[in-house]
Structure formats: C-alpha cells, structure tokens
Amino acid sequence: MAHSTMQNVSAIISTKWICPVRPLNHVLEDHSIVIDDHQIIDIIDTKKVDALYTTNQHYQLHHHIVTPGLINTHTHAAMNLFRGYADDQSLHTWLNESIWPLEKKWVTPDFVYDGTLIACAEMLKSGITTFNEMYFYPQSAAQAISQSGLRANIGLFVMEHPSNYANDADDYLIKGLEARDGWRDEKLITSSIAPHAPYTISNKTFEKILTYANQLNLTIHMHVHETAAEIEESIKEYQLRPIERLNQLGIISPQFMAVHAVHLNEHDLITLAKESASVVHCPSSNLKLGSGLANIDAMHQHHLNVCLGTDGSASNNKLDLLHEMQLASLIAKGLMQNPSIIDARNSLEMATINGAKALGLDDNIGSIEIGKFADITAFNIDSINTLPIYDPISHLVYALSRDAVSHVWINGALQYQEGFLQSIDLKECKDIALRWQLKLKQNI
Amino acid sequence: MAHSTMQNVSAIISTKWICPVRPLNHVLEDHSIVIDDHQIIDIIDTKKVDALYTTNQHYQLHHHIVTPGLINTHTHAAMNLFRGYADDQSLHTWLNESIWPLEKKWVTPDFVYDGTLIACAEMLKSGITTFNEMYFYPQSAAQAISQSGLRANIGLFVMEHPSNYANDADDYLIKGLEARDGWRDEKLITSSIAPHAPYTISNKTFEKILTYANQLNLTIHMHVHETAAEIEESIKEYQLRPIERLNQLGIISPQFMAVHAVHLNEHDLITLAKESASVVHCPSSNLKLGSGLANIDAMHQHHLNVCLGTDGSASNNKLDLLHEMQLASLIAKGLMQNPSIIDARNSLEMATINGAKALGLDDNIGSIEIGKFADITAFNIDSINTLPIYDPISHLVYALSRDAVSHVWINGALQYQEGFLQSIDLKECKDIALRWQLKLKQNI
Numbered sequence: 001m002a003h004s005t006m007q008n009v010s011a012i013i014s015t016k017w018i019c020p021v022r023p024l025n026h027v028l029e030d031h032s033i034v035i036d037d038h039q040i041i042d043i044i045d046t047k048k049v050d051a052l053y054t055t056n057q058h059y060q061l062h063h064h065i066v067t068p069g070l071i072n073t074h075t076h077a078a079m080n081l082f083r084g085y086a087d088d089q090s091l092h093t094w095l096n097e098s099i100w101p102l103e104k105k106w107v108t109p110d111f112v113y114d115g116t117l118i119a120c121a122e123m124l125k126s127g128i129t130t131f132n133e134m135y136f137y138p139q140s141a142a143q144a145i146s147q148s149g150l151r152a153n154i155g156l157f158v159m160e161h162p163s164n165y166a167n168d169a170d171d172y173l174i175k176g177l178e179a180r181d182g183w184r185d186e187k188l189i190t191s192s193i194a195p196h197a198p199y200t201i202s203n204k205t206f207e208k209i210l211t212y213a214n215q216l217n218l219t220i221h222m223h224v225h226e227t228a229a230e231i232e233e234s235i236k237e238y239q240l241r242p243i244e245r246l247n248q249l250g251i252i253s254p255q256f257m258a259v260h261a262v263h264l265n266e267h268d269l270i271t272l273a274k275e276s277a278s279v280v281h282c283p284s285s286n287l288k289l290g291s292g293l294a295n296i297d298a299m300h301q302h303h304l305n306v307c308l309g310t311d312g313s314a315s316n317n318k319l320d321l322l323h324e325m326q327l328a329s330l331i332a333k334g335l336m337q338n339p340s341i342i343d344a345r346n347s348l349e350m351a352t353i354n355g356a357k358a359l360g361l362d363d364n365i366g367s368i369e370i371g372k373f374a375d376i377t378a379f380n381i382d383s384i385n386t387l388p389i390y391d392p393i394s395h396l397v398y399a400l401s402r403d404a405v406s407h408v409w410i411n412g413a414l415q416y417q418e419g420f421l422q423s424i425d426l427k428e429c430k431d432i433a434l435r436w437q438l439k440l441k442q443n444i
Numbered sequence: 445m446a447h448s449t450m451q452n453v454s455a456i457i458s459t460k461w462i463c464p465v466r467p468l469n470h471v472l473e474d475h476s477i478v479i480d481d482h483q484i485i486d487i488i489d490t491k492k493v494d495a496l497y498t499t500n501q502h503y504q505l506h507h508h509i510v511t512p513g514l515i516n517t518h519t520h521a522a523m524n525l526f527r528g529y530a531d532d533q534s535l536h537t538w539l540n541e542s543i544w545p546l547e548k549k550w551v552t553p554d555f556v557y558d559g560t561l562i563a564c565a566e567m568l569k570s571g572i573t574t575f576n577e578m579y580f581y582p583q584s585a586a587q588a589i590s591q592s593g594l595r596a597n598i599g600l601f602v603m604e605h606p607s608n609y610a611n612d613a614d615d616y617l618i619k620g621l622e623a624r625d626g627w628r629d630e631k632l633i634t635s636s637i638a639p640h641a642p643y644t645i646s647n648k649t650f651e652k653i654l655t656y657a658n659q660l661n662l663t664i665h666m667h668v669h670e671t672a673a674e675i676e677e678s679i680k681e682y683q684l685r686p687i688e689r690l691n692q693l694g695i696i697s698p699q700f701m702a703v704h705a706v707h708l709n710e711h712d713l714i715t716l717a718k719e720s721a722s723v724v725h726c727p728s729s730n731l732k733l734g735s736g737l738a739n740i741d742a743m744h745q746h747h748l749n750v751c752l753g754t755d756g757s758a759s760n761n762k763l764d765l766l767h768e769m770q771l772a773s774l775i776a777k778g779l780m781q782n783p784s785i786i787d788a789r790n791s792l793e794m795a796t797i798n799g800a801k802a803l804g805l806d807d808n809i810g811s812i813e814i815g816k817f818a819d820i821t822a823f824n825i826d827s828i829n830t831l832p833i834y835d836p837i838s839h840l841v842y843a844l845s846r847d848a849v850s851h852v853w854i855n856g857a858l859q860y861q862e863g864f865l866q867s868i869d870l871k872e873c874k875d876i877a878l879r880w881q882l883k884l885k886q887n888i
Contacts, residue, residue: 081832083831083832083833083834083843084832084833084834084835084838084839084842084843085834085835087787087788087835087838087842088773088783088784088787088788088838089783089784090782090783090784091783093784094783118828118831121828122828122829125828125829126829228781284774286778287774287775287777287778288773288774288777288778288783288842289777289783290777290778290780290781290782290783290784291778291781292778292781293778293779313843316842317838317839317842317843318829318842318843318845320845329532329732330728330731330732331731331775331778333731333732333733333734334730334731334732334734334735334736334737334775335737336734337672337734337735337736338534338734339532339533339534339535339538339732339733339734340532340533340534340537340734343531343532344531344532382874383874384562384565384566384569384870384873384874384877385566385569385570385762385846387527387562387874387877387878387881388525388527388528388877388878388880388881388884389527389528389881390527390528390529390881390884390885391528391529391531394528394531394532394761395528395761398528398531398732398760398761398762399527399528399757399761399762401762401764401845401846401847402829402845402847403845403846403847426828429828430826430827430828430831433828433831433832434831434832436832437831437832437833437834440832440834441834
C-alpha cells in the first residue's frame, strides 16, 4: 500500500449502524463516515477506512446508531423560559390569561437571547442540528443561535397586532428585514418570513409578505388550521377556509410551511399537494393544547412533504424531536387503527430529509450522503433500556429516548459529546434559567 | 434540646419537592421523609428533621422531585427479549407470523427468568417500584423479581390453548397455583389469576377462575376490549359484548383489572363503575398495535379507577411509565379537543395510588404517607432539559424523561442510585440481552 495515496481528513466516525435516510430504508453496518472540513466526503466499510484516510479525530462508536442530524421544523425557542408555567388550561385561558400577559410583561431582547440560548443547549443535547424558528426579536435569537453552533432558519415574525417588539405589520416587516441584514454573513443561518397565522394577518399584509418572499427568495413559515375555530371564523369573515384564502393570495407554494395543519379536508389536502407545500406536524403540541389529531396518513396518501416540529416549550413541554417521531408513528396508527402505517422509516424521514426539503436545504443536509454537510447525530444503545436490538431504525423511533444521544456534529464540528457542549456553557445556561425562574415566579 | 428524645432511623430523604399524591394535589417544599425499617414514619419540614432524628443514611436531594414509586399495572416482563423484533406489522401478521411462532420456539423457564431480570433492571431505572405481571412460567418470573428487589403482583396465566408451558386451562391453573406456593413467603410478591382474554377462555374455565380467586382472595388481571374485532366476535358467539358476558359470569368486581378497555360503550362504562372494577390504560401499546384511543375522560366521568401500564416491550417498546403518564394526559386532551382535562395531577394519580388500589395494595403503597411502605422515586431536575421549573407535578408529566430518575427505594431499601442497581448486575444483564439477541437474530 502506497502511503502517498492516503488522505488526511478532519474526522472519521466508525460506527455499528448508519441510517443514512438516503438511499431510502438503507442501513449500513460497521461502516465509517469520513468528514473533511464541513463535508461528508466518503462512507465506507470500516475495514477499509484506515487504508485510505488518516485523521487526528477518529471516533469509535461501536455501540451506536448514527443518523442525519434531526431537523426541528417549528419552534419558538425563547419560550423555554415559560416551560411549564401554564399547563392544563383551556386554550382561551392559556393565551389570554397566561401567555399573552407574560409576553407583554417579560419579552425583551435579553429574554429572547437567554431563552434561545438555553433552548439551543436543550436541542443539541436532544440530537437536533437544525431548527426553524419563529418569535419576537429575531436578531436576539440569531445572536444566541450563532453562539450555539446550531444551524437555523430564522423567521421574520409578522402580525397586525402591536407587541413590545413592533407596532404594526409594516413595523414587524421592516424590523425583520433589518434584523436579517445582521445575520446575512452567518453561514449556518437562513431566513423565512413568519406571519403568525391567517387570522392575525390582513390580505394587504399577505401581499407585501409575498412580494418580499419572492424578491428575497425566502420560505414562508406560518401556523395554519391549528384549531377548528379558526376555520369557522375565516369562513365567516372571508367566506373561505384559511388555506383557500392563502391559495387565492398566492401564498401557498413549495416555499410554504403549513405548521400544525390539524384540520384539513380533502380540498385542503389537494391544494397543499398541488402547490408542493410542506406540512409541519407538531403532535405533542396539538394534543396538549387540545387542537386535535392531525391525519398524517391522509397527508402521506396525498404525497405531501410532512416534517416534524416540537413547537415551543410552553406547549409541549420539551424540545425532543425523537419523542415527536415516536408520537407521529404511534398516533397515526392509533387514529387509523392500523399498526402498519407511518412506520419507523417514515418518522425518521419526517425528522430529517423532509425537514431539509421544507427549508429548501435538502441539497445540503437531511441525509448522510457524500457531498452533504456533516450534520450528524449518534445514539448510544449500550443500555439495558435499549437492548436487545434487532432493527436500528425501529429502535430509534420506538425504544430510544433522547438521553441516548451521545454525539452531535454540525457542519463538520463536534458540538455535543456525552454531556458536554462545545460552544455553550451549560452551567451558565442553568443560572440563566434559574434567574428567569425567580423573576417569573413573582407573577404566579 | 434533649438528646434523649432523638430517634435513630434507617434513612432520611431531604428534598426540594415532595409530591405525596395523598393529600390530593399537595406539594411539600423543603421537606424530609423519615424512613425506619420498611416504613415511612414521618414527613416534616427539613429545618426540623435534625432535631428529631439521627441516621447514617441522610440523602440530600435538593434539586429533586420525590414521588411515590411508580406502579406499572400491566406488563409481560420477559418480552423485553423481543423488544423491536417485529414492529409496524398488522396485528394479524404480528401475532401469527412473529410473536406466537417466536414464543413457541424460544419461551422456556430460562427465557422468562432472563427476560424478566432485564425488564426489572429497566423498570427500576425508570422509577417503577411495583409491577403487575402476566406471562408464561410465572415461577421463573418470580425468581428474577425476588432477586431484583421490586414489588410485584404476579399473574397465574391461563388460556385454553396449549403452549410450551401448559396443555390446557386446567393445566395452566394447576401449574399457576403450584408456582404460587413457591413465592408465598416472599414479602414483596402478591398474586392474581391472569386469564389471557375473554376470547381465549371458556365459560367453564371462568367459573373455575372465579372459585379460585374467591377462595384465595386473588385479583383477576385480564386483557379486555382491546380491539373492536374481539367485541364483534363475542356478540356472534355469545350474543353478548365481552364485558356483559364477564359480568354475567361474576368476574367483574373490585378485584378485576380490565387491561386496555379501548372500546367501551356507555353500558360497559356503567358496568365497570357499578362493580368498582379498575381499568388499566396502556396508551403506547394501544396506539402502536392500532387498537385505538381509549376515552379516559369518559372513564373519569364515570369515577372509574384508571391506572397505567406499559404492556410488554414487544408492543411499546419501552417500560417507561413516565412516558405513559404523559401520553395519557396528551391523548385525552387531543381526543376530546380540550386541553384542561386529564391534567398532570390525574396522570400522577393513575401511575401511583390508582395502581395501588387496583392491586388491593393502597393501604400500603401508592402515596407518601406516614405508615406506608417506603416505595419512593426521586427525579433530578438539575438539567437544562428541565429548567426553569414552576410546577413540579406538571414538570413530572410534561417535561421530565425517565433519565431524570436518580434514586429508587422499595420497602425502605435503596434499589437504584444514579446509574447503579443494588440487587442486579447491569453488566450481566447486558450480556444476557446480547446472548438472546444473537440467538433470536438467527430467526430473522
């Protein structure tokens, strides 16, 4: 063997199982992922790796399952500071007496920076490498995200109502676009326009949103058809269901992410499928807020791109995408009384490649393939909670909990390893959380 | 302060929060649980404990929530060895082509001992202190349980069909009663008769079961109304729904545990409530096998005693009662589109005192009260995944995962502490699991 043919690379991950997501349903045993700089440059039999590559960072993960990094396609990260503040309340009480007054009293740039930072820490520990964000003060979220090492698509939040952050729809749009200028050089951050919901945005504002989205090539990230009530209200006001109204306005497109989409009729499904829009399924949040049970099986039958979101910690209460994967499969089976639908493979796709597709990033992330960025999560299954193991993909979805996450790489950099974060000080995060806890408790 | 008034005790647990379950909805802050021998003898303000008690075992759990030990009221522990062997299959394929052939080929006394031991290890790590068991070779399960230190109610399994274990209903009954003689001196083990299901047991056998249950004062633990199909079949064969048939036979009583009970009409609910029977809700299993969504809210409105079970690892795939608590609340809210029903307090009761009541053990366990046995679970919330915290009970159900379990006491003995089991060798358990994995993989 000629040494001259050896290539020195940034890192090699040798592992028991790789679930690369593409090709579909593939599982590789005793293979290695070769990373150079930000990219995956090879995936080969571990027996052959030492003959071809040298590295200072060779990870030996022989009790592990390795997957593409998980993609959380809907959250309000800063709401981690409200985690568990107001549970088991009716939606009306929750919004009017808890969340909105809390936000009015407490939400500032500091709140958003602090809350987003601790949410990033939680997401990293949960195997999430990319998230899709929607909240006030996006520039403060961007600061925390940039520090964390996570990849994110940040929403430029818009609604008609005033808040601490902005006065009216135009003000939200202007502030959002200014904020975006601040992170345009960040390689791991992309942007969307994030109108709150059809019932909080006028047709006139939707027209402006569409203009900006088209000019700047931004995705649109919005809550849609979360409750039955919002559909009734729309029919009263516009004589149209919200999705019909959005479609007439030209909002629904491959760049559109319909978050929740719990209540869809056949016509809604056809519209979303025809326009190649994505649905962001948030099962925990939909259940916890009593919104209902989204019919993912029907979406699959319409070949819709369905991805998964945790929603914010005020309505979940954890940023645990592995749990959402499990719930997505379980609820679909229970709802349709058919245990063979929405299998573990479907859930793994929803949490990875489908999320990448919704964000327009599927050429770069969402699967473990040569040429893609090295966004990778490793799960340690050497525990009595997870043995024996017969099928790694099924194990991921039905048997593992997020405490099995052992390593997380983003863009080729190791950001989490067995309890330690590379770019965030966990002790400082806990102090931040406790400081806000003390303040907010005065309100209870 | 006179030293002569000081009492020396086995252990003191001083903790941030105690959720004692009784009195209802109570939360104690900065209190201590005083344990002597097997019992809780005092619960007092931590500031006062040192003036009254001395001990060699003083646990300082100041970032912790402490609850009664969790009670898993339905499992087939040994099926841990089949965890993830056959997922995403139709119920017919799962039973006929996977589970039943597997059981015929592999289930022996050794299999049951090994599988039960690893399930006990998993349950201890998950904060479970008592479980309600149903499987073949109960004497082998009893050996593993006795070794583990867990409290259990072991079912004397009965059906008409032959298996490796027994030839017919009489044979199952005789073997079960003989097995029971073997564990009658075990202080932590009680017994039930566990007929498989109405559709696998004749009226004649039910009469014998009832006689034994009455004579020996045993609970009856059975799968009931799990699928819509079994109800239709019963109507065809007996012109009665299974619960009506069981009621006519005198089986339904305060000693009866109706496992699953997914499909109940108003008449079934009235019957179960009138007879003061218990329902064992197994949400993960019901969803995963496509059985459907049990209506816990309707059961609550009928004042039924509802408790929680994980079912076996072949249909879940984890023995994680904290997860079942969360699912029970979430699914009820989603199903009824009402976020205020089946709140965190209800789920905590289902997983503790209601389980104790179903097993006839509520005078001894199921709450943290003076005079009860010290079956106690502690959860560490000092993690960025679980901060901030405003309401410990809500946090338990919605924010914590089982990896937060830090300590487990059963009958006054510390059986689990931060990764280490007192009575089971975890390394040996992993070897056992891997040995069976190798054997069973030959079958795939």
